[in-house]
Amino acid sequence: MSDGPIDHLIRQLSALPGLGPRSARRAVLHLLSRRDSALEILVRSLEEVARTTHACPECGNLDTLSPCRLCRDTHRRPVICVVASVADLWAVERTKSYRGRYHVLGGVLSALGGTGPEDLKLEALVSRVRACAIEEVILALGATVEGQATAHYVADMLRETGVRISRLSHGVPVGGELDYLDDGTIALALTARTQAG
Amino acid sequence: MEQWTDCAIILGARPHGENGAVVSVLGRDHGRYTGYVHGAHSSRMRGLLESGNRVHVSWRARVADQLGTFAIETDGAGAAPRILHDPQRLAAMLSACALCEAALPDREGHAGLFSGLEALLAHLSGEHWGAAYIFWEIAFLRELGFGLDLSRCALGGDPQTLEWVSPKSGRAVSREKGGPYADRLLPLPAFLKPGGGDDAPEEIIKGLDLTGRFLEIWAFAHHASGVPAPRQRFRAGFENGAIPAQNRDKPRNVTAV
Numbered sequence: 001m002s003d004g005p006i007d008h009l010i011r012q013l014s015a016l017p018g019l020g021p022r023s024a025r026r027a028v029l030h031l032l033s034r035r036d037s038a039l040e041i042l043v044r045s046l047e048e049v050a051r052t053t054h055a056c057p058e059c060g061n062l063d064t065l066s067p068c069r070l071c072r073d074t075h076r077r078p079v080i081c082v083v084a085s086v087a088d089l090w091a092v093e094r095t096k097s098y099r100g101r102y103h104v105l106g107g108v109l110s111a112l113g114g115t116g117p118e119d120l121k122l123e124a125l126v127s128r129v130r131a132c133a134i135e136e137v138i139l140a141l142g143a144t145v146e147g148q149a150t151a152h153y154v155a156d157m158l159r160e161t162g163v164r165i166s167r168l169s170h171g172v173p174v175g176g177e178l179d180y181l182d183d184g185t186i187a188l189a190l191t192a193r194t195q196a197g
Numbered sequence: 198m199e200q201w202t203d204c205a206i207i208l209g210a211r212p213h214g215e216n217g218a219v220v221s222v223l224g225r226d227h228g229r230y231t232g233y234v235h236g237a238h239s240s241r242m243r244g245l246l247e248s249g250n251r252v253h254v255s256w257r258a259r260v261a262d263q264l265g266t267f268a269i270e271t272d273g274a275g276a277a278p279r280i281l282h283d284p285q286r287l288a289a290m291l292s293a294c295a296l297c298e299a300a301l302p303d304r305e306g307h308a309g310l311f312s313g314l315e316a317l318l319a320h321l322s323g324e325h326w327g328a329a330y331i332f333w334e335i336a337f338l339r340e341l342g343f344g345l346d347l348s349r350c351a352l353g354g355d356p357q358t359l360e361w362v363s364p365k366s367g368r369a370v371s372r373e374k375g376g377p378y379a380d381r382l383l384p385l386p387a388f389l390k391p392g393g394g395d396d397a398p399e400e401i402i403k404g405l406d407l408t409g410r411f412l413e414i415w416a417f418a419h420h421a422s423g424v425p426a427p428r429q430r431f432r433a434g435f436e437n438g439a440i441p442a443q444n445r446d447k448p449r450n451v452t453a454v
């Protein structure tokens with residue numbers, strides 16, 4: 001095959017998460033065989049997203065509006081859910097059980113990955129808490145060593161603002177059977193047990 | 198084909214590619230080693246690759262100089278689940294792992310340090326974890342060739358009244374001999390004095406400043422980024438979390454004697 005635009009497109013697609021060279025080739029063939037119903041629409045969608053989508057200056061969410069729709073929603077409670085990434089924000093939003101605001105840190109502290117406090121949007125979070133009369137901050141960071149180290153660091157930074165700080169609980173997932181869980185999750189669930197009855 | 202199997206403690210992991218990770222471990226017989234782990238983000242592997250976990254590793258590579266791949270299996274519950282809720286203990290664990298990761302030479306056996314780190318991780322959920330951490334850092338410095346001499350006075354004073362440590366030589370100084378230089382000496386924590394003493398948070402801070410000084414001027418003097426950030430955060434976080442603001446000492450000037 002020649003090194004033309006089709007190969008270039010295959011290489012671009014194969015660099016995306018979840019796609020390898022083989023699946024990228026299949027996707028390109030699919031798009032080329034459905035030029036009007038798939039390819040043109042995809043091109044327009046990509047152009048529009050590239051042109052109109054920006055990170056929200058307040059929370060860090062990705063949206064075509066600035067500030068984003070979530071920040072503009074006046075019905076949301078003065079509670080901030082702190083997440084590591086936009087993917088985590090979307091995951092919490094999918095549950096439809098939270099009606100507050102968000103703050104995307106942009107990662108977690110990682111010694112090996114070279115991510116320090118200066119790489120995260122921590123000062124912006126403290127400023128928001130001070131400026132917006134926030135009642136509670138929920139630290140929705142991963143139940144990993146790095147995620148929890150970041151949560152403790154954020155809690156320490158927010159302590160002087162006097163805002164109520166909470167974090168997600170850890171333990172047995174819905175549908176989880178103890179026999180199939182890893183040792184760490186069971187140990188954590190025992191530590192974070194709650195009173196029954 | 199080069200390969201070995203060993204007990205190890207996970208020091209850290211960084212994502213590499215879509216599904217893999219480059220994992221750094223401290224092996225009992227093989228020292229600090231890095232290797233690639235396939236499927237590091239799978240539900241089975243995710244919890245296993247947390248810093249501080251004790252694991253069985255099998256390393257394999259075509260030639261010895263290659264990065265190689267790790268096959269990792271659990272060796273019981275790690276330290277993290279027991280201390281995840283405690284900011285200071287978690288910071289201590291991350292600090293110890295970061296120090297090993299940053300200071301230990303690659304592929305050089307440190308069986309004593311492995312046992313020390315294993316013991317520290319076991320003690321982190323116990324009562325006297327702060328003093329255990331200071332003892333571990335002193336042993337860590339000794340393993341790197343920078344031993345502190347806290348058993349006798351560097352100036353020939355009474356070894357039973359050791360009160361200070363020289364910020365230059367790392368040797369203890371007695372109360373009588375060190376008195377005139379007290380403002381330039383590092384205080385010796387009570388639990389490191391002859392006969393022992395309590396390990397109150399103020400004493401742990403003294404210990405962290407003591408070992409931190411020598412980590413900075415000895416172990417990490419020639420490292421571009423200096424003492425690892427997790428160690429610095431642990432020191433700052435410990436003071437903020439354990440000691441009320443009005444009781445905190447001002448930082449001491451420890452330039453040189």
